[in-house]
Amino acid sequence: MMLDIDLQSETPIYTQLVNGIIEGIARGELQPSEALPSVRSLAADLGINLHTVNKAYHLLKQDGYVQINRKQGVVIEPDAFPPADAAFKERLAKQLRPLLADAICRGMSKAELEAACAAVFDELRPNEQGGG
Amino acid sequence: MMLDIDLQSETPIYTQLVNGIIEGIARGELQPSEALPSVRSLAADLGINLHTVNKAYHLLKQDGYVQINRKQGVVIEPDAFPPADAAFKERLAKQLRPLLADAICRGMSKAELEAACAAVFDELRPNEQGGG
Numbered sequence: 058m059m060l061d062i063d064l065q066s067e068t069p070i071y072t073q074l075v076n077g078i079i080e081g082i083a084r085g086e087l088q089p090s091e092a093l094p095s096v097r098s099l100a101a102d103l104g105i106n107l108h109t110v111n112k113a114y115h116l117l118k119q120d121g122y123v124q125i126n127r128k129q130g131v132v133i134e135p136d137a138f139p140p141a142d143a144a145f146k147e148r149l150a151k152q153l154r155p156l157l158a159d160a161i162c163r164g165m166s167k168a169e170l171e172a173a174c175a176a177v178f179d180e181l182r183p184n185e186q187g188g189g
Numbered sequence: 190m191m192l193d194i195d196l197q198s199e200t201p202i203y204t205q206l207v208n209g210i211i212e213g214i215a216r217g218e219l220q221p222s223e224a225l226p227s228v229r230s231l232a233a234d235l236g237i238n239l240h241t242v243n244k245a246y247h248l249l250k251q252d253g254y255v256q257i258n259r260k261q262g263v264v265i266e267p268d269a270f271p272p273a274d275a276a277f278k279e280r281l282a283k284q285l286r287p288l289l290a291d292a293i294c295r296g297m298s299k300a301e302l303e304a305a306c307a308a309v310f311d312e313l314r315p316n317e318q319g320g321g
Binding site: 076082083122139159161162163165169171174177178179 | 208211212214215216254270271272273277278281282284285286287288289290291292293294295296297299301302303305306307308309310311312313314317
């Protein structure tokens, strides 16, 4: 797994870690039951604080993306990922709103925004080009 | 203009202000050349710090959404909003990626994501339902 951490970004490092791991799952690079690096080794690899990695892993656990076991360490949730339930869809709309508002002010049309969304989907899931 | 500030949110208040104003422009509730409340009065209305409002206004200026004049105060950019140039589209894709990755892990299809995007567009621009 490639985790790209930008220390200059305004996005907190723990958020970048959470996003990077969820993106790895979406891309299929991280599989259910797969073990993630220990807190200590990931922190050392990335040159970041232990607490930052710990916070990211606990947020992923809270969201239902990983399990934290005493023996196996941190593993990608083996059974089922969290659902796209009404609460998630509401949160998604809320997070999309400022991005799309900015794009609308800049003159992007609905079709252009759907295409931007589709392009990101295709980048994450290149083998589902026809998927509906 | 209705600015909905959530003091409990993880999103910084200045970001909420920036987003709220850009959303107001996207919705057509804020028009070019329209004056925004003074820093002092907006801070008092919302019960937040002067510096928070100041930071939001300066970010909006930096992005090309407002002008800050000594006489007129803060006004919505009268001429042209910033363009949807390549740099913006790259930033948009980067910001969409973690949202869509999360949705993909939760089993949402490309069509569902395009529909979610379209629904937010329609909510912001209800009179452009057919727009393409």
